[in-house]
Amino acid sequence: METSALKRLQVQRFKPEENPEIHYLNSERGLWSWLSTVDHKRIGLMYLASIAIFFFIGGVLALVLRTELLSPAQSFLDADVYNQVFTLHGAIMIFFFLVPSVPAALGNFILPIQLGAKDVAFPRLNLASFYIYTIGTVFTLVAIITGAVDTGWTFYTPYSTETGTNVLLMTLGIFILGFSSILTGVNFIVTIHKMRAPGMTWSKLPLNVWSLYATSIIQVLATPVLAITLLLLVMERALGIGIFDPALGGDPVLFQHFFWFYSHPAVYIMIVPGFGVISEVISTFSRKHIFGYWAIALSSLAIAFIGFLVWGHHMFTAGQSSLASMVFSFLTFLVGIPTGIKIFNWLATMYKGSIDLKAPMLYAMVFLFLFTIGGFTGIMLGALSVDIHLHDTYFVVAHFHYVMMGGMVMALLAGLHYWWPKMFGKMYSEVYARISCALIFIGFNLAFLPQFVMGAQGMPRRYFNYIDQFQPFHQLSTMGAYIMGVGFVIMFFYLLHSLVRGEKAASNPWGSRALEWQTTSPAAPHNFEHTPVVIHGPYDYHKPMSEFQLGIAHGHHGESHQPETLETVAETGTRP
Amino acid sequence: MDKVLEFLLPPAKSTIAGQVDGLFIFILAVSAVLLVGISFAIIYFSWKYKRRSEQDTTPVITHNTKLEVAWSVIPLILVMIVFGWGFTGYMNMRTVPTDAYEIRVVGKSWLWEFHYENGTVSVNELHVPANRPVNLVMSSNDVIHSFYIPDYRVKRDVLPNRYSNVWFEAMETGESVIFCTEYCGRAHSNMIATVTAHSESDFENWLATANVIDESLSPVELGKELIAKNGCNACHSVDGSRMVGPSYKGSWMAERELEDGSVVTVDANYLRESILEPNAKIGAGYDPVMPSYQGLLSDREIDAIIEYIKTID
Ligand SMILES: [Cu+2]
Ligand SMILES: [Cu+2]
Numbered sequence: 001m002e003t004s005a006l007k008r009l010q011v012q013r014f015k016p017e018e019n020p021e022i023h024y025l026n027s028e029r030g031l032w033s034w035l036s037t038v039d040h041k042r043i044g045l046m047y048l049a050s051i052a053i054f055f056f057i058g059g060v061l062a063l064v065l066r067t068e069l070l071s072p073a074q075s076f077l078d079a080d081v082y083n084q085v086f087t088l089h090g091a092i093m094i095f096f097f098l099v100p101s102v103p104a105a106l107g108n109f110i111l112p113i114q115l116g117a118k119d120v121a122f123p124r125l126n127l128a129s130f131y132i133y134t135i136g137t138v139f140t141l142v143a144i145i146t147g148a149v150d151t152g153w154t155f156y157t158p159y160s161t162e163t164g165t166n167v168l169l170m171t172l173g174i175f176i177l178g179f180s181s182i183l184t185g186v187n188f189i190v191t192i193h194k195m196r197a198p199g200m201t202w203s204k205l206p207l208n209v210w211s212l213y214a215t216s217i218i219q220v221l222a223t224p225v226l227a228i229t230l231l232l233l234v235m236e237r238a239l240g241i242g243i244f245d246p247a248l249g250g251d252p253v254l255f256q257h258f259f260w261f262y263s264h265p266a267v268y269i270m271i272v273p274g275f276g277v278i279s280e281v282i283s284t285f286s287r288k289h290i291f292g293y294w295a296i297a298l299s300s301l302a303i304a305f306i307g308f309l310v311w312g313h314h315m316f317t318a319g320q321s322s323l324a325s326m327v328f329s330f331l332t333f334l335v336g337i338p339t340g341i342k343i344f345n346w347l348a349t350m351y352k353g354s355i356d357l358k359a360p361m362l363y364a365m366v367f368l369f370l371f372t373i374g375g376f377t378g379i380m381l382g383a384l385s386v387d388i389h390l391h392d393t394y395f396v397v398a399h400f401h402y403v404m405m406g407g408m409v410m411a412l413l414a415g416l417h418y419w420w421p422k423m424f425g426k427m428y429s430e431v432y433a434r435i436s437c438a439l440i441f442i443g444f445n446l447a448f449l450p451q452f453v454m455g456a457q458g459m460p461r462r463y464f465n466y467i468d469q470f471q472p473f474h475q476l477s478t479m480g481a482y483i484m485g486v487g488f489v490i491m492f493f494y495l496l497h498s499l500v501r502g503e504k505a506a507s508n509p510w511g512s513r514a515l516e517w518q519t520t521s522p523a524a525p526h527n528f529e530h531t532p533v534v535i536h537g538p539y540d541y542h543k544p545m546s547e548f549q550l551g552i553a554h555g556h557h558g559e560s561h562q563p564e565t566l567e568t569v570a571e572t573g574t575r576p
Numbered sequence: 577m578d579k580v581l582e583f584l585l586p587p588a589k590s591t592i593a594g595q596v597d598g599l600f601i602f603i604l605a606v607s608a609v610l611l612v613g614i615s616f617a618i619i620y621f622s623w624k625y626k627r628r629s630e631q632d633t634t635p636v637i638t639h640n641t642k643l644e645v646a647w648s649v650i651p652l653i654l655v656m657i658v659f660g661w662g663f664t665g666y667m668n669m670r671t672v673p674t675d676a677y678e679i680r681v682v683g684k685s686w687l688w689e690f691h692y693e694n695g696t697v698s699v700n701e702l703h704v705p706a707n708r709p710v711n712l713v714m715s716s717n718d719v720i721h722s723f724y725i726p727d728y729r730v731k732r733d734v735l736p737n738r739y740s741n742v743w744f745e746a747m748e749t750g751e752s753v754i755f756c757t758e759y760c761g762r763a764h765s766n767m768i769a770t771v772t773a774h775s776e777s778d779f780e781n782w783l784a785t786a787n788v789i790d791e792s793l794s795p796v797e798l799g800k801e802l803i804a805k806n807g808c809n810a811c812h813s814v815d816g817s818r819m820v821g822p823s824y825k826g827s828w829m830a831e832r833e834l835e836d837g838s839v840v841t842v843d844a845n846y847l848r849e850s851i852l853e854p855n856a857k858i859g860a861g862y863d864p865v866m867p868s869y870q871g872l873l874s875d876r877e878i879d880a881i882i883e884y885i886k887t888i889d
Binding site: 079080083150151152156158159162163164246247252253286287288289290291292293294295316317318319322325326329330333336337340341343344345347348350351352353354355356357365368369372373376377379380382383384385386387388389391392393453456457458460461462463464465466467511540541542 | 583584585586592595596599600603604607610611614615617618621622625626627628630632633634635636637638639640643644647648651652655656658659661662663664665666667668669670718719720722724726727729730731732733735736737738740753755756757758759760761762763764765766768863
């Protein structure tokens with residue numbers, strides 16, 4: 001299989017220490033040690049805290065919107081405020097929460113450990129990305145406080161060039177944010193290429209790494225287009241350059257092409273990392289080799305590439321040629337295939353497994369169900385004639401919430417619960433975790449299933465008022481949103497409880513074969529005290545645990561370690 | 577099946593609606609079957625293969641080429657059917673029959689204007705002949721709007737400085753709702769109109785009389801009717817509540833502060849100017865969003881509106 005030189009390495013077994021005295025959380029103390037850290041794990045946690053805050057803000061805004069929509073006419077928000085609230089809900093959830101969620105927060109924490117590396121390739125650049133993200137958020141917060149924005153997160157021209165709200169600051173904020181995303185992507189690509197532990201060949205790469213790899217490629221290639229688009233919008237507003245203004249010879253639809261050229265791939269920035277998390281979780285909790293490793297790995301790359309060519313499916317009603325619509329519709333269906341393949345692979349992984357329904361697995365199963373619905377409704381929207389009817393209705397709203405929240409957020413929660421012991425060295429209450437998972441599942445479906453129906457019935461999106469006929473659906477939806485809110489509040493408390501007085505976590509509480517579980521919990525300051533050597537893939541459950549704990553000792557501090565067991569391995573992984 | 581259709585989709589009132597609904601139901605049915613299968617597999621596997629002990633071993637199944645080809649190719653065939661079906665439906669929507677009856681549509685923030693061949697103009701009320709293809713030639717006066725009739729399954733964006741079109745053929749007489757589905761600002765959700773499909777003769781009748789003033793009405797009654805017909809109610813109330821624009825209530829001879837700080841009296845000249853050139857004087861605290869009614873209202877009609885406003889206090 002491997003064509004690389006059969007280098008022989010002297011390895012020994014390193015059983016991870018339980019309850020380590022020194023780990024990355026306490027190796028340095030004080031606020032400054034966090035603010036100036038270049039440790040990918042700490043940066044990951046800082047992202048995690050930031051996205052949690054933005055998820056909270058975005059979530060509260062969603063509840064405000066749903067509450068206003070309880071009745072058809074105005075209740076406690078006026079139209080302007082409503083429009084600002086839905087704009088902020090969308091912009092915050094997408095640019096400040098979803099895009100950085102799995103890559104920047106979970107990915108930063110876990111990627112180098114999964115590779116057996118000490119850190120990402122450019123640790124300082126990594127910290128810089130975080131600060132760029134922070135500066136972007138400050139701009140945006142200032143924009144919100146000094147006058148809000150009411151364009152919708154899509155900033156369509158000419159409305160966005162004419163409205164009196166603070167579009168300039170907001171777009172500048174998102175413009176800045178984009179650089180953070182690009183830099184994280186570059187960092188990950190280089191890390192994956194250059195920092196893999198000895199023996200970690202491309203075919204032994206955890207699927208989470210493959211999907212972060214695919215995501216990073218999209219981040220690096222697509223985000224600059226968003227930057228240019230937003231810059232043009234800023235120039236249009238500030239200088240009146242007329243690129244999008246028909247009165248000056250521009251074209252408002254051009255903006256939509258630019259915008260979706262980024263924002264469709266961005267959908268994959270938001271969902272592909274989730275695929276990686278789900279692959280890890282399903283294999284670990286089924287204690288079984290992942291089914292169709294290459295199919296899952298390569299389908300992520302396929303999605304990343306085809307994903308660049310489907311942006312026009314957002315514009316079937318906007319006035320592009322029928323030929324263009326046909327091509328975009330066709331490619332949209334093509335991109336659905338690799339996604340479907342993944343679902344079947346995950347199911348096949350569960351077949352004859354040893355399935356443990358712990359919280360991360362529950363979230364993964366919720367993901368499978370909700371994301372499948374999201375996918376099927378995507379097929380509806382990709383079908384040209386049906387899309388004409390459904391475009392810009394609540395059907396679309398429900399569809400992307402099934403994909404983004406039912407897909408990505410569930411994957412994020414699966415990953416969070418899965419890696420939580422590695423992050424903090426603590427366990428959380430399994431009982432409360434299940435309760436909150438159940439509430440979120442019920443609430444989610446109650447919130448968004450009715451939106452499919454009212455959308456198909458014709459209820460347009462971004463409506464502050466609506467005709468009476470839709471009220472029952474809106475009321476159900478609002479109930480669902482509240483139930484989901486309760487689920488998240490419970491989660492906040494049991495996770496907080498876990499942090500403060502949770503049970504100590506074992507180094508490998510799930511019995512996983514993956515590399516990140518072969519170090520201490522919480523992880524060591526430099527991930528591993530040794531250089532891990534990989535001879536099996538991360539899903540080889542038929543191999544004994546001891547063979548996943550091999551490595552080469554560092555001769556640090558001048559002392560030389562006396563190996564307890566000596567083994568000789570070839571990089572091919574064939575052993576006596 | 578009909579019950580499901582009725583619950584999920586609005587009544588199908590145009591010739592193309594059936595085709596759209598057919599595809600919708602096809603995708604829905606196939607998806608439902610697959611979803612049930614997938615959900616069943618999730619639940620069955622997690623029950624059947626529940627972990628019994630920490631020592632459980634699992635078989636090493638890394639892949640299965642036949643199976644993988646099957647679950648790539650079968651979905652591919654299915655989506656290609658959907659693609660072809662959707663595309664043919666779309667082409668039908670885009671190919672306007674040559675004998676279509678043409679109506680001009682103008683989207684303005686936030687109302688719809690319909691111009692007919694004989695010069696008749698209606699606001700927020702579209703009247704069409706049933707059982708005859710109708711082609712709407714649309715453009716916007718400001719930002720992008722989108723013209724959507726759920727019952728007819730048609731939708732098309734309405735763009736500034738460019739014509740777009742949508743055609744349909746209503747299969748029965750009756751009323752349906754028209755929405756704006758492209759977010760266009762404050763009163764986006766009030767940019768609602770109705771389409772009424774008439775029999776051919778009713779339509780001819782309507783067209784001949786629509787803009788003829790009913791001589792039996794007094795100016796005040798006429799003014800009231802005009803205000804309802806021209807979409808003024810979307811932005812102005814008669815009960816004193818503030819909407820997009822100021823309420824008519826008590827406005828006659830009131831003092832108005834303008835954006836530039838000057839004060840004017842709401843007299844007949846001011847009202848007339850406000851209707852024909854709304855942006856000449858902007859009331860303080862309001863946005864310059866009222867569309868001009870130049871060319872839509874005759875002098876006599878404007879007089880009637882003024883008479884009516886005088887009576888609201
Ligand atoms: Cu898209
Ligand atoms: Cu609108």
